[in-house]
Amino acid sequence: MFLALDTSTLTLSLALVEGVGEDVRSLEHVVVGPPRKQSEVLPGVVGELLARHGVKLAQLEGLVVGLGPGSFTGLRIGLATVKALAYAARLKVVGASSLAAVALEGPxxxxxxxxxxxxxxxxxxxxxxxxxxxxxxxxxxxxxxxxxxxxxxxxxxxxxxxxxxxxxxxxxxxxxxxxxxxLLTGPVFPSAVELARLARFPETQPLEAVFALEPHYVRASEPERNPKFPPLPGPAPTARLKED
CATH class of the missing domain: 3.30.420.200 (Nucleotidyltransferase; domain 5)
Incomplete structure (x- = not known):
């Protein structure tokens, strides 16, 4: 079993699935929207979902996370949560485009x-x-x-x-x-189930690769674009932007 989640919008999409790729089977899909904040509900909702199915975190085969683009705050919350879970249980992690997941629900x-x-x-x-x-x-x-x-x-x-x-x-x-x-009528948020269809896990994955995973920001954040503030030490913001 795999756990997939997307936090690229204000709506949390969380799914427990069997398999990844085209033949995913959803066991349960949980959707939590405003006014509830993802930063407050995410760890608890994950625990409740696993408990309902009698699954321990370490029994999962891997984690799938939406990489955006989308809300900077939401993406950081989702990826930080996934990295913490992966570290605690030594699980593999893969990311997929949140917009590609939306496309899977289109014609x-x-x-x-x-x-x-x-x-x-x-x-x-x-x-x-x-x-x-x-x-x-x-x-x-x-x-x-x-x-x-x-x-x-x-x-x-x-x-x-x-x-x-x-x-x-x-x-x-x-x-x-x-x-x-x-202008089609849906979907209004990327589905974690569709993210799981996009997932392709490597045979092996060192822990360093898990922590190196970054959201697809597309553009720098507002603070990074503000000329009044000098850049922080370290790689330039554009180093985090995906280049296709």
Whole structure:
């Protein structure tokens, strides 16, 4: 059995599954949304889920975590929790794109523009194509304004948009000229079950590799972008950004 979780939005998605990859079978999927805070509920919810199924942490085969892009705070909470659990029970960990998990719930065939909120008037976009229970990345994930997303949709008339950002930005995209039929109604958060479908575990994994795992930030955080504050010692923020 494997435990998978995503904290890239304000909604926690947590799943206990059998197997990983295309043939995942969900044993239980737990969803916890606002106003409950992930930082307060996550450890307890994990313990309760395992207890309901009579599973001890050390009996798991591995952990799957959503790497975003998404909420900086949420991603740090999720990855810190997974690393702590992995260290305590000596478990393998793999990460997968939260936007790719969203694409797995979209229709098969057309290009899928999976959208999540980066900050006010700034959206993350991951372009994917679903093929059965797998997805193909069409380009690197990036961040852009709603107007730029609308322009991308205009340039690719077969593409459809979906994902958490449409809860708040559907009206803005329609106002920018996107036809309502091209804005799908779900999902509103990345599913931990779909993350597990994306997971591919290595044969062996040293502990150093677990702690080296980082979220896919796409862009630097607001404090890192603030010119009033000098950078902290260590690698530049861009060293943490995924390069495809």
């Amino acid at each position: 098969e065939g057309p290009p899928l523009f999976c959208l999540a909120v980066a900050r006010k008037d700034d959206l993350y976009l991951g372009a994917y194509r679903r093929r059965g229970r797998t997805v193909e990345a069409l380009e690197p994930e990036t961040a852009m304004s709603p107007e730029e997303v609308a322009a991308r949709l205009a340039a690719e008339p077969e593409a459809l948009a979906l994902g958490p950002a449409l809860t708040d930005y559907r009206a803005a995209l329609e106002a920018a000229g996107v036809a309502p039929g091209r």
